[in-house]
Amino acid sequence: xxxxxxxxxxxxxxxxxxxxxxxxxxxxxxxxxxxxxxxxxxxxxxxxxxxxxxxxxxxxxxxxxxxxxxxxxxxxxxxxx
Amino acid sequence: xxxxxxxxxxxxxxxxxxxxxxxxxxxxxxxxxxxxxxxxxxxxxxxxxxxxxxxxxxxxxxxxxxxxxxxxxxxxxxxxxxxxxxxxxxxxxxxxxxxxxxxxxxxxxxxxxxxxxxxxxxxxxxxxxxxxxxxxxxxxxxxxxxxxxxxxxxxxxxxxxxxxxxxxxxxxxxxxxxxxxxxxxxxxxxxxxxxxxxxxxxxxxxxxxxxxxxxxxxxxxxxxxxxxxxxxxxxxxxxxxxxxxxxxxxxxxxxxxxxxxxxxxxxxxxxxxxxxxxxxxxxxxxxxxxxxxxxxxxxxxxxxxxxxxxxxxxxxxxxxxxxxxxxxxxxxxxxxxxxxxxxxxxxxxxxxxxxxxxxxxxxxxxxxxxxxxxxxxxxxxxxxxxxxxxxxxxxxxxxxxxxxxxxxxxxxxxxxxxxxxxxxxxxxxxxxxxxxxxxxxxxxxxxxxxxxxxxxxxxx
Numbered sequence: 001x002x003x004x005x006x007x008x009x010x011x012x013x014x015x016x017x018x019x020x021x022x023x024x025x026x027x028x029x030x031x032x033x034x035x036x037x038x039x040x041x042x043x044x045x046x047x048x049x050x051x052x053x054x055x056x057x058x059x060x061x062x063x064x065x066x067x068x069x070x071x072x073x074x075x076x077x078x079x080x081x
Numbered sequence: 082x083x084x085x086x087x088x089x090x091x092x093x094x095x096x097x098x099x100x101x102x103x104x105x106x107x108x109x110x111x112x113x114x115x116x117x118x119x120x121x122x123x124x125x126x127x128x129x130x131x132x133x134x135x136x137x138x139x140x141x142x143x144x145x146x147x148x149x150x151x152x153x154x155x156x157x158x159x160x161x162x163x164x165x166x167x168x169x170x171x172x173x174x175x176x177x178x179x180x181x182x183x184x185x186x187x188x189x190x191x192x193x194x195x196x197x198x199x200x201x202x203x204x205x206x207x208x209x210x211x212x213x214x215x216x217x218x219x220x221x222x223x224x225x226x227x228x229x230x231x232x233x234x235x236x237x238x239x240x241x242x243x244x245x246x247x248x249x250x251x252x253x254x255x256x257x258x259x260x261x262x263x264x265x266x267x268x269x270x271x272x273x274x275x276x277x278x279x280x281x282x283x284x285x286x287x288x289x290x291x292x293x294x295x296x297x298x299x300x301x302x303x304x305x306x307x308x309x310x311x312x313x314x315x316x317x318x319x320x321x322x323x324x325x326x327x328x329x330x331x332x333x334x335x336x337x338x339x340x341x342x343x344x345x346x347x348x349x350x351x352x353x354x355x356x357x358x359x360x361x362x363x364x365x366x367x368x369x370x371x372x373x374x375x376x377x378x379x380x381x382x383x384x385x386x387x388x389x390x391x392x393x394x395x396x397x398x399x400x401x402x403x404x405x406x407x408x409x410x411x412x413x414x415x416x417x418x419x420x421x422x423x424x425x426x427x428x429x430x431x432x433x434x435x436x437x438x439x440x441x442x443x444x445x446x447x448x449x450x451x452x453x454x455x456x457x458x459x460x461x462x463x464x465x466x467x468x469x470x471x472x473x474x475x476x477x478x479x480x481x482x483x484x485x486x487x488x489x490x491x492x493x494x495x496x497x498x499x500x501x502x503x504x505x506x507x508x509x510x511x512x513x514x515x516x517x518x519x520x521x522x523x524x525x526x527x528x529x530x531x532x533x534x535x536x537x538x539x540x541x
Binding site: 017 | 446447474475477479482507516517519521522
C-alpha cells in the first residue's frame with residue numbers, strides 16, 4: 001500500500017473509532033476540517049508511526065506543521081525517503 | 082495526638098505458643114525460643130540506646146532483630162533489600178545510625194559505623210535481657226523510585242493500631258508476598274507476632290512455585306500481597322495447591338477483575354483489600370468483595386481514622402499515621418490539622434469511592450487528564466487479560482497519548498487471535514471511557530515488571 005493510501009486508510013479507521021464523519025479528503029483541505037480533531041490527529045500520527053516507522057513531526061525540528069491534507073501526506077513521503 | 086506506649090515486641094512473645102514458628106526457605110525458628118535466647122550472639126546489650134540500622138539480607142533475621150531490639154534500641158531503621166547502595170551514606174547520616182545489624186559479612190559501606198553486630202538465623206540460649214529503655218522509634222523507608230528514600234518515623238503503638246486484638250491462635254499461619262521490611266509486609270509480620278501466629282517468609286530470589294510449595298507445606302491460612310503479586314501468583318500452575326481462608330490485597334488499587342479472579346481461584350476464602358501507606362498507616366479494609374469503598378467511610382471517626390478528600394486526594398488523620406520524617410528536608414509529613422495527604426486520587430461513583438491513580442502519575446493529553454490505573458482497571462475486566470500497564474507515549478500533537486501493554490492469561494485451549502482480543506479490549510475501553518483515555522495501541526507482552534515493592538513498575 002502506498003504511503004498516501006495508508007494515511008487515507010488510517011484516517012478513515014480513526015474517524016470510525018471516534019464516531020466522526022470524514023470530509024472528502026482533497027489535498028488542499030485543511031487538516032482540522034477533515035473531520036478529525038486534534039486528538040484524532042494525535043492518534044493518527046501514532047498509528048502511522050507504528051505502520052510506517054516514522055513520525056515526521058517529532059523526528060525533525062525544522063518540519064513545518066502541516067496545515068492541509070497535502071502537507072500532511074508530503075511530510076510522510078519526505079520522511080520515508 | 083498523644084499515643085499510649087505499646088508493650089514492646091518482646092513482651093508480646095512472652096506467651097508465644099510452642100507452635101509459633103517463622104519459616105523461610107532454609108530455616109525454621111521457634112519464636113518462643115527468643116524468650117530465653119538471642120539471635121545476636123549475646124550482643125544485644127551493646128545495642129541498647131543506639132540508633133540501629135537493620136541491614137540483613139534475609140527477612141527472617143530482620144524479623145528476629147526487630148523483636149530483640151524493640152524496647153532496647155533508641156531507634157530502629159529498617160533497610161529494604163532493594164535500596165540503592167549509593168543512598169546508604171545519606172540514610173546512615175540522616176538517621177544518626179551508630180550501629181548496624183547484618184547477617185553475613187559486613188559491607189565496606191558500613192566502615193564508618195562504630196558498631197556492627199551479626200544476626201544469625203538461629204537462637205542461642207541467653208537469659209540476659211537489657212533493661213527496657215524509652216519507647217523505640219521505628220523508621221521505615223518510602224518506596225519512591227527516584228532519589229534518596231524518605232525516612233518515616235513511626236512508633237510500635239502507631240504501627241499496631243489497625244491490628245485487632247486477637248486471641249493467640251495456633252491455627253493461623255500468615256504469609257506475605259511482600260517483604261516485611263516495607264510497611265505492607267511489616268503489618269503482616271506484626272499481625273503474626275501479636276497474634277501468636279506462624280509466619281512463612283519468602284527468600285531472596287525464590288521462584289514462585291517453590292514459594293507456593295512451602296505455603297502449602299506449612300498450611301498457610303492468611304495470605305497477603307499486592308494486586309500485582311496476586312496476578313503473578315494466579316499465573317502459576319501451582320496456585321491450586323494452597324487454599325488460604327483469608328486473602329488480602331493492599332499496596333495498589335484492587336480492581337474488580339482481580340477481586341473476581343481471586344474469588345474464583347479461592348471459592349472458600351474471604352477476600353479483602355486494605356488501604357495503607359507508609360506515611361498514612363492503615364486506613365481501612367474492605368471485605369464486601371467490591372472494588373472501591375463505601376462513601377460512608379468518610380462519616381465521623383472509624384477505628385480512630387478520619388478521612389477527607391481535598392482536591393481529589395485522600396487525606397487521613399489517625400493514630401496510625403507516622404509522626405514525621407527523620408529529616409526536615411523531606412518536608413512536613415502532617416498538615417496543621419495532623420492530616421496526611423496520601424496523593425492517592427479518588428472519584429465518587431454512586432455511594433462508593435474508587436481510587437483512580439496517583440496525583441503525580443497523571444498523563445496529560447492536550448490538557449485532558451488520565452490516570453493510567455483507571456484505564457488498566459477497564460482493560461483488566463476482559464476475561465482473557467491477566468494484567469496491564471498503561472503509559473504515555475509522546476505525541477507531537479497533544480503532548481502525550483495513552484498506550485497499553487497487556488499480559489494475557491495462559492490459553493486453556495485454543496489460543497485466541499490477538500487481533501480479536503485487541504479489538505475486544507478496545508471496544509471495552511470505548512464503551513467505558515472518554516475518547517482521550519482509550520489506548521491508541523495495545524501490545525501483547527509476555528510479562529510486566531513488578532518492582533521489589535510489589536507494585537507494577539511504572540516508567541516515566
